[in-house]
Amino acid sequence: MATHMTQSSQPAVHGLIAEFDNPNALVAATAKAHRDGYRKMDAYSPYPIEELRHALGAPASRLPVIVFIGGLIGAAAGFSLESWANAVAYPLNVAGKPYISWPMFIPVTFETTVLFASLSAVVGMLALNRLPQPYHPVFNHARFSAASTDRFFLCIEARDPKFDLKRTRAFMDTLGALEVAAVEG
Amino acid sequence: MANGVQAVPDARATTELVPVITPGHSFVSVTEKISKIVLRKDTPIGWFLLFALTLGVSGLLATSLGYLVFMGIGIWGNNQPVGWAFDITNFVWWIGIGHAGTLISAILLLFRQQWRTSINRFAEAMTLAAVACAGLFPLFHTGRPWLAYWLLPYPNTMGMWPNFKSPLVWDVFAVSTYLTVSALFWYTGLIPDLATMRDNAKSRIGRRVYGLLAMGWRNSAYHWQHYEVAYLLLAGLSTPLVVSVHSVVSLDFAVSVLPGWHTTVFPPYFVAGAIYSGFAMVLTLMIPIRAAYGLQDFITMRHIENMAKVMLATGLIVGYGYSLEAFMAWYSGNRYETFMMWNRMTGPYWWSYALLILCNVVTPAFLWSKKVRTSVGALFVISIVVNIGMWLERFVIVVTSLHRDFVPSSWGRFSPTIWDFSTYIGTLGFFLMLLLLFVRFLPMISIFEMRTLLPSAKVDEAHGHGH
Numbered sequence: 001m002a003t004h005m006t007q008s009s010q011p012a013v014h015g016l017i018a019e020f021d022n023p024n025a026l027v028a029a030t031a032k033a034h035r036d037g038y039r040k041m042d043a044y045s046p047y048p049i050e051e052l053r054h055a056l057g058a059p060a061s062r063l064p065v066i067v068f069i070g071g072l073i074g075a076a077a078g079f080s081l082e083s084w085a086n087a088v089a090y091p092l093n094v095a096g097k098p099y100i101s102w103p104m105f106i107p108v109t110f111e112t113t114v115l116f117a118s119l120s121a122v123v124g125m126l127a128l129n130r131l132p133q134p135y136h137p138v139f140n141h142a143r144f145s146a147a148s149t150d151r152f153f154l155c156i157e158a159r160d161p162k163f164d165l166k167r168t169r170a171f172m173d174t175l176g177a178l179e180v181a182a183v184e185g
Numbered sequence: 186m187a188n189g190v191q192a193v194p195d196a197r198a199t200t201e202l203v204p205v206i207t208p209g210h211s212f213v214s215v216t217e218k219i220s221k222i223v224l225r226k227d228t229p230i231g232w233f234l235l236f237a238l239t240l241g242v243s244g245l246l247a248t249s250l251g252y253l254v255f256m257g258i259g260i261w262g263n264n265q266p267v268g269w270a271f272d273i274t275n276f277v278w279w280i281g282i283g284h285a286g287t288l289i290s291a292i293l294l295l296f297r298q299q300w301r302t303s304i305n306r307f308a309e310a311m312t313l314a315a316v317a318c319a320g321l322f323p324l325f326h327t328g329r330p331w332l333a334y335w336l337l338p339y340p341n342t343m344g345m346w347p348n349f350k351s352p353l354v355w356d357v358f359a360v361s362t363y364l365t366v367s368a369l370f371w372y373t374g375l376i377p378d379l380a381t382m383r384d385n386a387k388s389r390i391g392r393r394v395y396g397l398l399a400m401g402w403r404n405s406a407y408h409w410q411h412y413e414v415a416y417l418l419l420a421g422l423s424t425p426l427v428v429s430v431h432s433v434v435s436l437d438f439a440v441s442v443l444p445g446w447h448t449t450v451f452p453p454y455f456v457a458g459a460i461y462s463g464f465a466m467v468l469t470l471m472i473p474i475r476a477a478y479g480l481q482d483f484i485t486m487r488h489i490e491n492m493a494k495v496m497l498a499t500g501l502i503v504g505y506g507y508s509l510e511a512f513m514a515w516y517s518g519n520r521y522e523t524f525m526m527w528n529r530m531t532g533p534y535w536w537s538y539a540l541l542i543l544c545n546v547v548t549p550a551f552l553w554s555k556k557v558r559t560s561v562g563a564l565f566v567i568s569i570v571v572n573i574g575m576w577l578e579r580f581v582i583v584v585t586s587l588h589r590d591f592v593p594s595s596w597g598r599f600s601p602t603i604w605d606f607s608t609y610i611g612t613l614g615f616f617l618m619l620l621l622l623f624v625r626f627l628p629m630i631s632i633f634e635m636r637t638l639l640p641s642a643k644v645d646e647a648h649g650h651g652h
Binding site for chain 1: 400
């Protein structure tokens, strides 16, 4: 967010966007832009494309760690709730079994593990993606709605240190795009 | 040997080639075909007729439940010794139906079965509707549903806590977790398609509502990256969950000492039965919907036949469960077990056991024939028969075990009242009403996953490795 502040003197351009009609062209263009030194960019496609992540040079998702921690918290919460409730808060003698009969506590512990891990997966995914996000400048591009049907877009953003309206545009014209346009910020 | 190995793939090649999506489709045609069902202005008249019918039947449910709250559960036929009857039969039946959704979505995803793509969204919606119906039965069987929160562990002025050694408490956790995780899985799967709907909606309200639900999804590579990891992890978490839910439901029975319930075969046999009935219900619903909306290109004979094969396999496991129950009752030498089985087969409810074997063991044997597996009409009939059979299975387990236990002085009979039937039929209407709403307002096939199946979606390796 800080980079936005420092660039507020620049013209109100979110970036330059190139439109492609097939996934190969988008992956090749993204890889080329990355080789050329651009880093603050994003690629848009109507379905997930594994190769795009590599072309963008994006690091692996941290989501598995979040889910693992969520699952551990769920397991601990479930088991300690059961032990505390049936041994401390309301000691309950069932057929002379120990208050904390751990095998009997596994089903609920399992369910809370899955519940917490699943909630962490969804909430974590939304948080990492900064969703819900009511406004994003890329939607200002008139053609952008095609990204959810059959078009593929590469947007090099103005906050990239190497971004220069003229030079970046000249570079993007070499990518074989159907159209290159500026996106209002 | 070498010839045999050679011959098998050749012979199968012709049948294996039935595609999961009819050739000739493009990104645009897939998107339009599926989203048009929702975004069209002219709702088919048949939809309105069915909706009115199911709304009326849901009204019957509301009336039945309202009368139950007013009068108490004495309006149902269950009484000592048959304290569980239609309510628990229906609960287990609905939960079982709810197993197909997560099985198709999660387990088939982990096994990389591409054919799941056309049917997973619908099956997940079916799961949610079925679990909602299932939950009503134990909730209203409490008699005072407004006190159902007593089942949950929370600090209260009575100073009491649930007994966590009881399977009935496990059930509360299993079913509520299953409902929550199924809803999360379903909604997560919908997000990219909601963005597609937002971008294709013509009306202002459509754009607003789908836009709100899509939460600003913009098909970015970064979005997709986290999304795919989240979806895979949810699938991995749901797979043991779906197995656990019906296992826990079966423990409600198996942990008790009642002959007919107290058996270790219950968890796997319940899970297989759940998948069996779930696939049967998917077929029962998918066959008319496929025809009504002209979705034969996406739900091909490959899907239909594969579902029939899953039904055949799980039907065999269920049949094995029945024979094992009978064998163990005899082999145990326990007079109560032996009597229970004999009473089940020849006692006052013999007809339910005979019908059960007819519906669940004899009928699916027709699925060995490829001709039957590829006949939509035959499968529709068989799937309904299996649904009935699976309901009878739960009725047999619940009622025949309870009505004659150890002491003849406590024997009794159960006969359902009109309110037992009206509540059950009411949930059928409510279930179908929820699905009609789903089909009308949300894309019933995952659009973005269908796009990945198109040949034009492939990325060549040569272009893929930019650095």
